[in-house]
Amino acid sequence: MTDPRSIIAGVEETHPDVATATTAAAEAFGGYRATDPQARGDFLDAVAAEIEADRETIAAAAVAESHLPAGRITGEIGRTTGQLRMFAEVVRRGDHLGVRIDPAQPAREPLPRADIRQRQVPLGPVAVFGASNFPLAFSTAGGDTASALAAGCPVVVKGHPAHPRTGHLVAQAITRAVEKAGLHPGTFSFLLAGPGEDGIALGQDLVTDPRIKAVGFTGSRGGGLALVAAAAARTEPIPVYAEMSSINPVVVLPGALGEDTTGLAQAYVGSLTLGSGQFCTNPGLLFLPRGESGDAFLTAAGEAVAAATGATMLTSGIATAYTSGAAALRDTAGVRVVGQGEAGEEDAPAPQVVEADALAGVTDEVFGASGVVVRYDDAAELADHLASLEGQLTATVHAADADADAAARLLPVLETKVGRILFNGWPTGVEVGHAMVHGGPFPATSDARGTSVGSLAIERFQRPVAYQDVPAGLLPAAVRDDNPWHLTRRIDGELQLP
Amino acid sequence: MTDPRSIIAGVEETHPDVATATTAAAEAFGGYRATDPQARGDFLDAVAAEIEADRETIAAAAVAESHLPAGRITGEIGRTTGQLRMFAEVVRRGDHLGVRIDPAQPAREPLPRADIRQRQVPLGPVAVFGASNFPLAFSTAGGDTASALAAGCPVVVKGHPAHPRTGHLVAQAITRAVEKAGLHPGTFSFLLAGPGEDGIALGQDLVTDPRIKAVGFTGSRGGGLALVAAAAARTEPIPVYAEMSSINPVVVLPGALGEDTTGLAQAYVGSLTLGSGQFCTNPGLLFLPRGESGDAFLTAAGEAVAAATGATMLTSGIATAYTSGAAALRDTAGVRVVGQGEAGEEDAPAPQVVEADALAGVTDEVFGASGVVVRYDDAAELADHLASLEGQLTATVHAADADADAAARLLPVLETKVGRILFNGWPTGVEVGHAMVHGGPFPATSDARGTSVGSLAIERFQRPVAYQDVPAGLLPAAVRDDNPWHLTRRIDGELQLP
Numbered sequence: 001m002t003d004p005r006s007i008i009a010g011v012e013e014t015h016p017d018v019a020t021a022t023t024a025a026a027e028a029f030g031g032y033r034a035t036d037p038q039a040r041g042d043f044l045d046a047v048a049a050e051i052e053a054d055r056e057t058i059a060a061a062a063v064a065e066s067h068l069p070a071g072r073i074t075g076e077i078g079r080t081t082g083q084l085r086m087f088a089e090v091v092r093r094g095d096h097l098g099v100r101i102d103p104a105q106p107a108r109e110p111l112p113r114a115d116i117r118q119r120q121v122p123l124g125p126v127a128v129f130g131a132s133n134f135p136l137a138f139s140t141a142g143g144d145t146a147s148a149l150a151a152g153c154p155v156v157v158k159g160h161p162a163h164p165r166t167g168h169l170v171a172q173a174i175t176r177a178v179e180k181a182g183l184h185p186g187t188f189s190f191l192l193a194g195p196g197e198d199g200i201a202l203g204q205d206l207v208t209d210p211r212i213k214a215v216g217f218t219g220s221r222g223g224g225l226a227l228v229a230a231a232a233a234r235t236e237p238i239p240v241y242a243e244m245s246s247i248n249p250v251v252v253l254p255g256a257l258g259e260d261t262t263g264l265a266q267a268y269v270g271s272l273t274l275g276s277g278q279f280c281t282n283p284g285l286l287f288l289p290r291g292e293s294g295d296a297f298l299t300a301a302g303e304a305v306a307a308a309t310g311a312t313m314l315t316s317g318i319a320t321a322y323t324s325g326a327a328a329l330r331d332t333a334g335v336r337v338v339g340q341g342e343a344g345e346e347d348a349p350a351p352q353v354v355e356a357d358a359l360a361g362v363t364d365e366v367f368g369a370s371g372v373v374v375r376y377d378d379a380a381e382l383a384d385h386l387a388s389l390e391g392q393l394t395a396t397v398h399a400a401d402a403d404a405d406a407a408a409r410l411l412p413v414l415e416t417k418v419g420r421i422l423f424n425g426w427p428t429g430v431e432v433g434h435a436m437v438h439g440g441p442f443p444a445t446s447d448a449r450g451t452s453v454g455s456l457a458i459e460r461f462q463r464p465v466a467y468q469d470v471p472a473g474l475l476p477a478a479v480r481d482d483n484p485w486h487l488t489r490r491i492d493g494e495l496q497l498p
Numbered sequence: 499m500t501d502p503r504s505i506i507a508g509v510e511e512t513h514p515d516v517a518t519a520t521t522a523a524a525e526a527f528g529g530y531r532a533t534d535p536q537a538r539g540d541f542l543d544a545v546a547a548e549i550e551a552d553r554e555t556i557a558a559a560a561v562a563e564s565h566l567p568a569g570r571i572t573g574e575i576g577r578t579t580g581q582l583r584m585f586a587e588v589v590r591r592g593d594h595l596g597v598r599i600d601p602a603q604p605a606r607e608p609l610p611r612a613d614i615r616q617r618q619v620p621l622g623p624v625a626v627f628g629a630s631n632f633p634l635a636f637s638t639a640g641g642d643t644a645s646a647l648a649a650g651c652p653v654v655v656k657g658h659p660a661h662p663r664t665g666h667l668v669a670q671a672i673t674r675a676v677e678k679a680g681l682h683p684g685t686f687s688f689l690l691a692g693p694g695e696d697g698i699a700l701g702q703d704l705v706t707d708p709r710i711k712a713v714g715f716t717g718s719r720g721g722g723l724a725l726v727a728a729a730a731a732r733t734e735p736i737p738v739y740a741e742m743s744s745i746n747p748v749v750v751l752p753g754a755l756g757e758d759t760t761g762l763a764q765a766y767v768g769s770l771t772l773g774s775g776q777f778c779t780n781p782g783l784l785f786l787p788r789g790e791s792g793d794a795f796l797t798a799a800g801e802a803v804a805a806a807t808g809a810t811m812l813t814s815g816i817a818t819a820y821t822s823g824a825a826a827l828r829d830t831a832g833v834r835v836v837g838q839g840e841a842g843e844e845d846a847p848a849p850q851v852v853e854a855d856a857l858a859g860v861t862d863e864v865f866g867a868s869g870v871v872v873r874y875d876d877a878a879e880l881a882d883h884l885a886s887l888e889g890q891l892t893a894t895v896h897a898a899d900a901d902a903d904a905a906a907r908l909l910p911v912l913e914t915k916v917g918r919i920l921f922n923g924w925p926t927g928v929e930v931g932h933a934m935v936h937g938g939p940f941p942a943t944s945d946a947r948g949t950s951v952g953s954l955a956i957e958r959f960q961r962p963v964a965y966q967d968v969p970a971g972l973l974p975a976a977v978r979d980d981n982p983w984h985l986t987r988r989i990d991g992e993l994q995l996p
Binding site: 030033034086089090093095098100101102111113114116117118121123124228232236237239391399404407408411412415416418419420421422423424425429431433434435436437439441442443446447448449450451454455456462463464465466467468469470471473474476488490492493494495497 | 588609619730897906910935944954963965969
């Protein structure tokens with residue numbers, strides 16, 4: 001871990017190169033995966049405590065690097081530590097080990113049955129690529145790192161170039177927790193491309209390193225697909241969990257326009273412009289009934305967005321991409337501007353809402369506060385629109401009681417398209433809990449079988465192993481008859497609580 | 499389903515083409531996924547009953563087409579129907595739905611918490627490619643089909659060219675169950691390449707059809723990797739569960755040679771030559787201590803295999819491939835023949851055991867009854883051997899009490915290499931149960947996160963969906979407060995039995 005790679009502005013430490021970090025991770029794997037639930041849970045709690053101990057410095061760095069408001073960053077630190085503590089609880093409970101025991105049946109005819117036991121084991125060292133838009137909760141110690149560490153996998157993070165100092169400080173906090181827990185230093189490593197270094201090549205090197213066994217990524221579709229391709233081209237292909245892009249359709253049903261149309265439109269614009277629209281779950285597409293109520297909604301939305309001012313985006317590059325993407329959208333045939341706000345001071349382009357005659361050409365994500373409204377006449381036209389969409393992270397339905405039948409018909413369609421369905425709310429704001437899904441069919445993610453938020457995320461970094469007639473004294477603790485870890489187990493197919 | 503594609507010898511019926519079958523599967527999906535646990539379980543039971551009703555005809559076809567003994571085929575029919583009934587039980591119990599509920603906390607500060615519920619939903623139509631070596635249990639109504647149907651996915655099977663009539667008869671049994679259950683006919687389809695048709699192209703067409711959402715495959719490494727590549731190159735990549743190749747290392751520890759060396763050697767050859775060695779779990783590689791006891795084992799193994807006669811293999815092509823693979827192994831530098839049996843009448847090449855000085859050049863699977871023995875001096879040399887192996891389905895350890903320390907050191911190494919570890923037995927014979935894993939790291943399978951045998955197999959064909967603040971009247975039954983399906987649920991992270 002002493003090989004210097006880069007010294008970047010504001011980060012005085014040196015960082016390892018890829019091979020050094022992955023070699024250390026592979027060395028750490030054997031010991032780390034053998035930690036018992038209590039020790040691993042304590043370590044995750046310690047990571048949270050170390051982040052909290054340095055929270056003021058970390059928050060200052062994150063505000064400076066991300067241009068996000070201090071209150072948002074403070075909340076994100078709480079989310080990050082809360083997430084780590086949730087996984088500590090999950091690990092101590094041990095349900096993720098998925099223990100199954102089919103006891104021997106020596107008298108079975110025509111052949112006796114062997115004793116067979118199963119548990120989940122960690123995949124091995126995991127590479128994590130953090131997001132630009134959540135410098136804490138989806139970054140160095142974010143959900144991918146927390147869930148991989150919880151599963152028993154060492155983690156190598158590629159620090160995001162938009163917030164190197166924040167990443168570095170969080171990495172130091174994790175490293176302190178590793179040291180205090182007496183774990184192998186390779187349990188966690190942090191890589192940074194310095195000025196003049198090629199960060200994309202660094203990421204490719206990391207994903208194609210044979211010691212890496214899985215990848216977590218949050219970012220652009222192009223970036224995610226490049227990692228997916230690199231992982232698939234390896235001699236040994238590995239899973240990539242890339243959370244990539246989504247325009248998060250919102251369906252407004254007719255009845256939902258009946259009560260407070262202006263309030264609904266203002267809430268829509270509030271969600272659209274929150275954090276300059278820099279959320280994976282930003283509501284980029286809204287389906288609105290044709291007719292007077294819909295017109296009133298659109299007028300109110302136009303007024304609300306016209307009154308909004310852009311806030312500085314995460315990076316100049318993101319602001320530039322938004323500006324050109326938003327302009328291209330306005331220039332698309334059949335697209336009309338409903339309302340446009342003011343630009344802010346620096347890298348703070350104007351939010352906008354546009355109306356489009358058709359979906360063609362308007363369904364690529366414009367990362368930022370740009371919303372498209374598409375009108376529909378009836379349930380059949382709406383169903384056609386939804387059926388033509390790609391996979392998404394979320395779908396939102398605004399419905400009154402009178403819309404119940406229409407909503408019931410929508411649900412099974414939405415289930416095939418998205419990872420989270422919500423009613424009468426807004427998709428921005430992803431609760432960290434046990435039931436949350438932040439995932440969805442391609443291209444929202446590269447692997448719809450997982451979620452990157454919530455406790456189910458741990459299962460992405462595991463695989464099952466069966467033990468047949470292994471002598472009692474050699475069995476791993478998780479599958480021993482005396483159940484020393486007090487685990488819930490599936491015995492002959494039936495769950496038994498401890 | 500009326501578009502004729504092929505009429506092959508012994509199969510009078512017509513079979514649909516790819517697009518007809520996948521279109522029907524997509525149409526069937528909405529209704530089939532909505533079946534409740536009782537109805538879906540009853541359907542799986544009915545498939546088993548329909549197979550049993552035609553068991554004599556099916557068995558005769560399978561014996562004729564596979565050259566496997568009648569007793570083995572009878573057993574395999576029982577295994578196939580038992581597997582279907584196990585999944586019926588699993589579906590009725592409903593634990594695979596993975597229900598999680600985080601109830602709303604309206605009074606939470608600083609923000610109220612929404613009501614969030616999660617369940618697993620089926621991925622969509624699944625393509626299944628059966629194996630040549632299990633014309634029933636790993637084929638048309640085998641584990642992949644049973645687990646995909648159990649998950650709620652329509653299935654399109656590509657019939658194996660080595661047993662078209664067996665596949666056709668089993669497909670008819672499934673189709674009768676579909677009709678009697680009143681399900682959409684697209685719930686199950688069976689494709690066959692006729693004489694002169696290109697079966698490989700048919701398979702590629704199936705995997706690249708956009709309506710197919712996952713693939714199950716058992717077969718060769720080349721075939722599996724081709725499907726993996728085709729699936730990855732789709733506009734929407736999909737999961738491929740390919741069970742491909744394994745040489746299933748067996749480690750004999752010194753103490754295990756102490757008791758009945760000859761008996762152990764004979765049991766080894768018995769497992770090696772069982773069913774002409776045509777098992778995915780055939781013990782193709784055995785590590786043996788150097789020294790006198792090891793020599794005695796080798797002598798006994800040589801005598802046992804010399805006394806064995808080859809039985810007719812599944813196809814002429816498989817027999818030819820075995821013959822050339824076995825010869826190439828004998829011609830490899832540093833390889834000596836320990837014993838060679840007699841060839842049988844037709845397509846029944848001789849079984850063999852060879853000894854190799856090193857692993858280089860002898861670790862490619864030779865499908866059939868060919869075993870390689872590699873000697874070792876001590877634990878360090880053994881550990882080096884094991885560390886150099888690719889991923890495998892199984893690893894077997896033969897150990898006496900005196901070997902406990904050595905065995906304990908081996909276990910964590912084997913866990914990183916295989917899906918199933920067994921002691922003092924033989925890997926051929928895979929129990930169908932809840933704790934079984936028939937899978938393992940690449941290239942044993944293309945996706946180590948699943949198993950193709952056992953009830954965990956159902957999870958391969960699902961993904962999670964979250965429901966946020968969905969009105970009670972619109973919630974799917976699985977996640978309703980009144981729990982009409984009596985499911986085990988995770989409430990705020992804690993499992994609660996029904």
